[in-house]
Amino acid sequence: MENISGFEVNYHKETQRIYEIKIEDQILEKLLFSFNKFDLTALELKPFSRFTIAKSLDEVAESRLGKLLNNILHDRETGCFTISPKNMSMKLDDSFFVKFSTAIAHLIGNPNHDAMTGKYYARFQVKHEDNSDSYLRKAYKNMDLHTDGTYVNEITDWLLMSKLEEKNAEGGETALLHLDDWEYCDELSKDPVAHEKLIWGSPKSKNINYKVEHAVFSKDKNGKPQISYIDQFPEPKNMSQGNFLQRLSDCLEESKNKVVTKLPVGSSIVANNHFWLHGRKPFKENRSLLRELLRIRGAFN
Numbered sequence: 001m002e003n004i005s006g007f008e009v010n011y012h013k014e015t016q017r018i019y020e021i022k023i024e025d026q027i028l029e030k031l032l033f034s035f036n037k038f039d040l041t042a043l044e045l046k047p048f049s050r051f052t053i054a055k056s057l058d059e060v061a062e063s064r065l066g067k068l069l070n071n072i073l074h075d076r077e078t079g080c081f082t083i084s085p086k087n088m089s090m091k092l093d094d095s096f097f098v099k100f101s102t103a104i105a106h107l108i109g110n111p112n113h114d115a116m117t118g119k120y121y122a123r124f125q126v127k128h129e130d131n132s133d134s135y136l137r138k139a140y141k142n143m144d145l146h147t148d149g150t151y152v153n154e155i156t157d158w159l160l161m162s163k164l165e166e167k168n169a170e171g172g173e174t175a176l177l178h179l180d181d182w183e184y185c186d187e188l189s190k191d192p193v194a195h196e197k198l199i200w201g202s203p204k205s206k207n208i209n210y211k212v213e214h215a216v217f218s219k220d221k222n223g224k225p226q227i228s229y230i231d232q233f234p235e236p237k238n239m240s241q242g243n244f245l246q247r248l249s250d251c252l253e254e255s256k257n258k259v260v261t262k263l264p265v266g267s268s269i270v271a272n273n274h275f276w277l278h279g280r281k282p283f284k285e286n287r288s289l290l291r292e293l294l295r296i297r298g299a300f301n
């Protein structure tokens, strides 16, 4: 992996599938200065300004960061990285991280409209209290392994998740699984039902008023399996589809090859959404639990 001055690039301590990128203070100082020219309203209302902020991030990285991030995400062997400040004590607020995440996302591609919030990104909180209609905010339930964008028309090649805040959180680790590490990949991706077109809907909070049809498994240009799956949204129409989805769900959760990792506040994780699945472990009950995340999903350029 090539070196960019001010950026430390290593493998995740548990797996060589994930890169860990740490940004040194001198780069963060430059970013703080150049991000000051942008305000969030402009980023939300003027789409071109999001590419401008991405360019300013690339420029503090010898104009080589975009290439590095794209190489990682397109490489089937890895396809995932985390990126965070090396020194967490530096004063960086949530608006810095919204700008930073925006810049990263636009070095990779173009974000999809997030119908849950009506913006190109979504900020949302996970708390003790919840009466929502999906697993996203159910703190004490396991959020099973899944990919994003299963119920929308847009292509979802990648997803970015940034942790903006966390208080009184025990548990809630991120679980990740690379399709090529999954013990049951061959068996399930070759099942005839894996290639049947299923119907995918979504609950009210997602603000999507249509349903889509697609198979759970498809193949990439090299013939390797790709997955588009989440447990809550497919609508099986017969016993064989229902049984296939149950087996798929059981085999994913049973996998011994998941990477379970804790993301510090201020860090972002970006993954190729075609061959990485992600989920969340349950939190330990705490009335003052608070986590705030930002997500952006989109297509490659």
Ligand SMILES: [Fe+2]
Pocket (backbone or CB within 6 Å): 146, 147, 148, 278
């Ligand atoms: Fe997700």
